[in-house]
Amino acid sequence: xxxxxxxxxxxxxxxxxxxxxxxxxxxxxxxxxxxxxxxxxxxxxxxxxxxxxxxxxxxxxxxxxxxxxxxxxxxxxxxxxxxxxxxxxxxxxxxxxxxxxxxxxxxxxxxxxxxxxxxxxxxxxxxxxxxxxxxxxxxxxxxxxxxxxxxxxxxxxxxxxxxxxxxxxxxxxxxxxxxxxxxxxxxxxxxxxxxxxxxxxxxxxxxxxxxxxxxxxxxxxxxxxxxxxxxxxxxxxxxxxxxxxxxxxxxxxxxxxxxxxxxxxxxxxxxxxxxxxxxxxxxxxxxxxxxxxxxxxxxxxxxxxxxxxxxxxxxxxxxxxxxxxxxxxxxxxxxxxxxxxxxxxxxxxxxxxxxxxxxxxxxxxxxxxxxxxxxxxxxxxxxxxxxxxxxxxxxxxxxxxxxxxxxxxxxxxxxxxxxxxxxxxxxxxxxxxxxxxxxxxxxxxxxxxxxxxxxxxxxxxxxxxxxxxxxxxxxxxxxxxxxxxxxxxxxxxxxxxxxxxxxxxxxxxxxxxxxxxxxxxxxxxxxxxxxxxxxxxxxxxxxxxxxxxxxx
Amino acid sequence: xxxxxxxxxxxxxxxxxxxxxxxxxxxxxxxxxxxxxxxxxxxxxxxxxxxxxxxxxxxxxxxxxxxxxxxxxxxxxxxxxxxxxxxxxxxxxxxxxxxxxxxxxxxxx
Numbered sequence: 093x094x095x096x097x098x099x100x101x102x103x104x105x106x107x108x109x110x111x112x113x114x115x116x117x118x119x120x121x122x123x124x125x126x127x128x129x130x131x132x133x134x135x136x137x138x139x140x141x142x143x144x145x146x147x148x149x150x151x152x153x154x155x156x157x158x159x160x161x162x163x164x165x166x167x168x169x170x171x172x173x174x175x176x177x178x179x180x181x182x183x184x185x186x187x188x189x190x191x192x193x194x195x196x197x198x199x200x201x202x203x204x205x206x207x208x209x210x211x212x213x214x215x216x217x218x219x220x221x222x223x224x225x226x227x228x229x230x231x232x233x234x235x236x237x238x239x240x241x242x243x244x245x246x247x248x249x250x251x252x253x254x255x256x257x258x259x260x261x262x263x264x265x266x267x268x269x270x271x272x273x274x275x276x277x278x279x280x281x282x283x284x285x286x287x288x289x290x291x292x293x294x295x296x297x298x299x300x301x302x303x304x305x306x307x308x309x310x311x312x313x314x315x316x317x318x319x320x321x322x323x324x325x326x327x328x329x330x331x332x333x334x335x336x337x338x339x340x341x342x343x344x345x346x347x348x349x350x351x352x353x354x355x356x357x358x359x360x361x362x363x364x365x366x367x368x369x370x371x372x373x374x375x376x377x378x379x380x381x382x383x384x385x386x387x388x389x390x391x392x393x394x395x396x397x398x399x400x401x402x403x404x405x406x407x408x409x410x411x412x413x414x415x416x417x418x419x420x421x422x423x424x425x426x427x428x429x430x431x432x433x434x435x436x437x438x439x440x441x442x443x444x445x446x447x448x449x450x451x452x453x454x455x456x457x458x459x460x461x462x463x464x465x466x467x468x469x470x471x472x473x474x475x476x477x478x479x480x481x482x483x484x485x486x487x488x489x490x491x492x493x494x495x496x497x498x499x500x501x502x503x504x505x506x507x508x509x510x511x512x513x514x515x516x517x518x519x520x521x522x523x524x525x526x527x528x529x530x531x532x533x534x535x536x537x538x539x540x541x542x543x544x545x546x547x548x549x550x551x552x553x554x555x556x557x558x559x560x561x562x563x564x565x566x567x568x569x570x571x572x573x574x575x576x577x578x579x580x581x582x583x584x585x586x587x588x589x590x591x592x593x594x595x596x597x598x599x600x601x602x603x604x605x606x607x608x609x610x611x612x613x614x615x616x617x618x619x620x621x622x623x624x625x626x627x628x629x630x631x632x633x634x635x636x637x638x639x640x641x642x643x644x
Numbered sequence: 645x646x647x648x649x650x651x652x653x654x655x656x657x658x659x660x661x662x663x664x665x666x667x668x669x670x671x672x673x674x675x676x677x678x679x680x681x682x683x684x685x686x687x688x689x690x691x692x693x694x695x696x697x698x699x700x701x702x703x704x705x706x707x708x709x710x711x712x713x714x715x716x717x718x719x720x721x722x723x724x725x726x727x728x729x730x731x732x733x734x735x736x737x738x739x740x741x742x743x744x745x746x747x748x749x750x751x752x753x
Binding site for chain 1: 662664665666667668669704705708709726727728731732735736737738739741742743
């Protein structure tokens with residue numbers, strides 16, 4: 093399990109003390125809001141629609157039981173009893189008082205956690221595959237590299253004032269589960285001639301100008317990781333636009349200048365930078381690799397698991413949807429969805445967090461992962477423990493068998509919380525999930541990614557949804573645009589707008605027509621919505637969404 | 645956002661912000677700031693509203709991010725003219741939190 097080094101804890105405590113002094117100076121009038129704002133943002137403190145919001149970093153989504161209990165403690169003590177998992181594998185608290193946040197940061201520091209670089213034009217939380225170190229299709233464990241990037245980018249003096257925020261994802265699986273193509277820099281671990289390295293993607297991103305990244309290096313040897321990443325970001329830091337916030341992300345830099353130009357500049361910079369790296373990065377990587385050693389896996393029979401699957405249809409259904417193949421025989425990775433129909437996607441209560449911490453200790457080798465789709469994974473569970481784990485989760489309302497199904501919706505906080513939002517996301521997600529459970533079509537529909545954003549900034553990744561929903565303000569009324577055909581995983585694709593938007597009350601009927609049309613046209617149950625869309629094109633789906641237009 | 649809103653008698657406005665220490669939403673009223681939007685001062689005159697905004701900006705030790713936004717005359721005081729302000733005055737729709745719950749708690753005292 094990941095251990096926080098004492099020196100880093102000291103640094104985190106130092107930063108918390110610094111912020112306490114900054115808050116005190118803001119409250120006594122020594123700092124204006126204009127002076128204080130960048131300081132609070134550097135510590136993950138936003139001012140949202142109803143209150144302050146504190147975003148706490150969970151590096152690459154990896155969290156220990158004691159850290160999870162700390163989040164539960166913060167939720168119960170300083171918030172309204174819950175927190176919200178984000179699509180960058182972090183957690184947000186929606187209701188802290190400014191005067192309490194220094195105490196919250198102190199408490200976080202006691203378990204090596206913090207809110208540093210969860211906001212601002214810096215390198216944000218590095219994300220990765222939630223099944224890192226567990227997945228059966230893994231080329232190499234991405235976490236040591238993610239930790240190398242995290243420790244290098246934290247407080248990196250050169251990169252504290254980038255043109256815009258900067259997001260890095262790293263994926264270790266043969267299948268990309270980290271949305272590599274949708275990141276400023278995406279890294280895929282690959283092997284070539286027996287050597288480990290990276291396929292490096294650059295210039296992806298969603299937001300108001302969604303673009304998929306492009307491969308800037310087919311194979312980057314692992315020892316060149318930091319100098320090369322540093323070269324990319326240094327190139328962007330100089331050539332990225334600062335005149336227009338909406339054109340400041342690296343995706344615009346790469347697309348305006350062209351990949352060839354950007355690549356040539358990066359490669360030249362890389363030659364200079366590489367000379368400045370004298371091996372400390374490789375020593376650090378070796379240390380990190382030691383810290384992410386596999387747990388002591390058990391070699392035990394699991395006949396009871398198979399017997400329970402035969403005897404208990406609800407358990408079987410849950411194991412069909414909520415398990416992921418593990419590299420060790422007899423083990424599985426478990427997805428605990430925070431998407432029960434009617435629930436707020438990604439919201440976890442303090443009690444649920446404590447339960448997960450207990451279950452990770454009892455059944456999960458002390459390991460927990462926050463997933464980018466706002467669920468939580470226990471990456472290492474022996475199959476003989478699955479019936480007991482399922483029972484414990486079910487009692488807490490956390491055993492909904494819907495991972496990857498219609499109700500497993502990613503939704504940003506939307507206008508229920510976010511000050512940037514133009515419409516609400518959460519009620520739309522709740523209504524869709526409840527509707528498809530009520531009509532009993534969810535299992536028949538099978539794998540489906542619905543993604544909802546409450547504004548064009550696209551925190552809900554609507555462009556990557558098989559069905560994407562974008563909430564907008566149309567003349568003072570909430571209105572929802574639907575996009576089709578997005579994919580964040582196997583064949584990355586940006587969803588295409590289907591047509592005119594729908595008022596809130598017409599979204600569920602529209603999605604209902606769309607999915608019933610899919611069930612009509614699919615070849616068989618193995619053809620997912622996305623596959624059918626790719627085979628047939630948008631016409632039959634647009635016809636279902638807009639029957640009046642088609643009739644006329 | 646409606647930060648550049650200019651009130652007129654036909655389209656009046658209120659000044660709103662967040663409490664610096666606590667973060668909750670507040671509205672400017674005749675004797676300071678209130679958590680009850682129905683008690684907010686309704687501005688109909690650009691110059692008076694501008695002066696009030698300067699006063700609000702001068703109270704940065706109490707409030708954060710003041711702005712003037714359109715409101716409607718209601719039977720019990722100003723009412724929101726846009727759904728964003730309606731959510732700010734009520735609270736989120738997924739939980740009974742925010743001002744809607746604070747009002748209930750106050751009524752139960």
